[in-house]
Amino acid sequence: MSQEYYINSLGLPTRPAGRNPYNTAALPPGLPWWFYGPPAAPAQPPPPVQAPVPATPGGVPKLAYSVEEAAEALGVSRALVYRLIHQSGFPSVKLRGRRLISAELLAEWVRQQAGGGAL
Secondary structure (H helix, E strand, C coil): CCCEEECCCCCCCCCCCCCCCCHHHHHCCCCHHHHCCCCCCCCCCCCCCCCCCCCCCCCCCCCCCCCCHHHHHHHHCCCHHHHHHHCCCCEEEECCCCEEEEEHHHHHHHHHHHHCCCC
16 A cells, blocks of 8 residues: 655645545544554454474473473462362373373363363
């Protein structure tokens, strides 16, 4: 979109008739439209946030977190994760004495706790 401005005899920018980009009725009184600069581009919606895919050092996607990794991913303490484990609906499993939290189900659980909205 080209911006065509002309300088009038007073040295002020003007535009050809009918090409004013502003709704002048919506501007505060007292200042001309060109004082506010060119109109802003329409706001673009932000891209959807995708949950990061955890990976091992070899680059293999992780299927489950340890309690410490889950606490780090959630940004909470380890003690809080242990309390959450004892609540129904929290995605954890005990495997050979070790507590693991499913990475995929943890992201889904967080979405449910947030009211089903996108993160």
